[in-house]
Amino acid sequence: MSTIPSYGFTTTILHSDRQKEIEHGSVHKPVHTSVMYGYKDARDLAAVFQNKQSGYRYGRQGNPTVSALEEKITKMEDGFATIAFATGMAAIGAVFQALLRQGDHLVSSSFLFGNTNSLWQTIGMQGVDVSMVDATNADNVANAITSSTRMVFVETIANPRTQIADLKRIGELCRARGILFVVDNTMTSPYLFQPKTVGAGLVINSLTKSIAGHGNVLGGALTDTGLFDWSVYPNIAGNFRKQAAQMHGMAQVRAKALRDFGASLSPDAAHQIAIGAETIALRTERECVNALALAEMLEADPRVTAVHYPGLPSHPQHGLASELFRAYGALFSFELKPEIDCFDYLNRLKLAINATHLGDTRTLVIPVAHTIFFEMGAERRAEMGIADSLIRVSVGIEDTQDLLADFGNALVQ
Known part of the structure; x- marks a missing residue:
């Protein structure tokens, strides 16, 4: 033994x-x-x-x-x-x-x-x-x-x-x-x-x-x-x-x-x-708290047409995620109304960084269809449900209120 x-x-x-x-x-x-x-x-x-x-x-x-x-x-x-x-x-x-x-x-x-x-x-x-x-x-x-x-x-x-x-x-x-x-x-x-x-x-x-x-x-x-x-x-x-x-x-x-x-x-x-x-648990817990707060805020805003995050009850697999995972993760994506240009929105963010990466201590954002999924073509993106306005967010460990303010203020045109 x-x-x-x-x-x-x-x-x-x-x-x-x-x-x-x-x-x-x-x-x-x-x-x-x-x-x-x-x-x-x-x-x-x-x-x-x-x-x-x-x-x-x-x-x-x-x-x-x-x-x-x-x-x-x-x-x-x-x-x-x-x-x-x-x-x-x-x-x-x-x-x-x-x-x-x-x-x-x-x-x-x-x-x-x-x-x-x-x-x-x-x-x-x-x-x-x-x-x-x-x-x-x-x-x-x-x-x-x-x-x-x-x-x-x-x-x-x-x-x-x-x-x-x-x-x-x-x-x-x-x-x-x-x-x-x-x-x-x-x-x-x-x-x-x-x-x-x-x-x-x-x-x-x-x-x-x-x-x-x-x-x-x-x-x-x-x-x-x-x-x-x-x-x-x-x-x-x-x-x-x-x-x-x-x-x-x-x-x-x-x-x-x-x-x-x-x-x-x-x-x-x-x-x-x-x-x-050594600090993955500490970082992940903070990131998950921030991700849920951001997803809830954006889902409630009429200028956002969709938010994809397992922590939201509206997510198709919310129940499954609740059963399997300790928390819902630090990544989500969302879609803006057609009249809001996703590039202009991203450029108005002050804290979030335009970069391709995940799981970082800093919050990162990227326009998915135009970057990391561009090579696969429009037909394959459509099959995967990736809209042209889709923005992916990898949430970091910043103070929650600072992130909420940053993402909310950027919605103002």
Whole structure:
């Protein structure tokens, strides 16, 4: 039986590094910049390469500072193991590079981050069949599954219209069919939601966003929750099957995606992310309070035609969000009346910054159709419900009244 006490979320993150001995009594895991690792006994070096003993081989495949962050993220997600990457998109790409083959089928939510949508187009051209469905109803996912379906992919809260996937029912469906359930948890973060609770086998987080929290570092992570039975997954190569079944997925991802494609997180970035992660609970709680106050104010204003935020009772999945998440998140979007130009409105804001990013301490705004979703074209935007006047807001930790005044004053033409 473990003698390690069970602590709360923030306490666990704050003291994660100290669960193991740290060099020279340091409180934080130091930044290890070495690319290579020497061994006095060449047999030990060979044993590390052959996975017969633990150790580091080369900086592209692992680093003590990065490993400490990976353990921190694993604790956040109550998972089995984590691999960190240079960006969130690298983590998403790693799943499909390492685990899908030509002829496989992927069922995905149609409400996706723009770059993920673009990636699906790429893997489609490489021989993977992709079905995009409205994942707010699990029946749509069930109807899309074929004998070649290897995984189902959803985001917890969609960016920018905040649709919420029917996570619990999709998880039950995947478990019954033996299909890998992959959940991008970036929009909620491990503080608001742990996808393991709905049966996810793999969880993706863009560490750049809420976990790091300050807009100063890139990173991504893929966490194995320990729930999926890798022994039945057909795409695991023979050499990785020599390890314990629970390790199959992550061993193949670390070799075929991290090692072979080289999207490694730097030790400096890992250190910055680890420090930022210590305050995720404090930041997220403040951001969620601010987001709800702003959304309620804008929804009540006749100059605003729609507000998309799960915390509002008018949101189609408000009940589901209340059931699943600790709070409703720091992102919402809204649409202005036609006579109010969205660019003019944005330019009248004094505090909110015109920038593309999420999960920052500062409030950020962006005209969605004209920027991050412009490349996909008008037809695809219409399918996703993205109006030309849609403004996305990533709410920061500013004083609530200052934000209310800023967004309210900008409505005055």
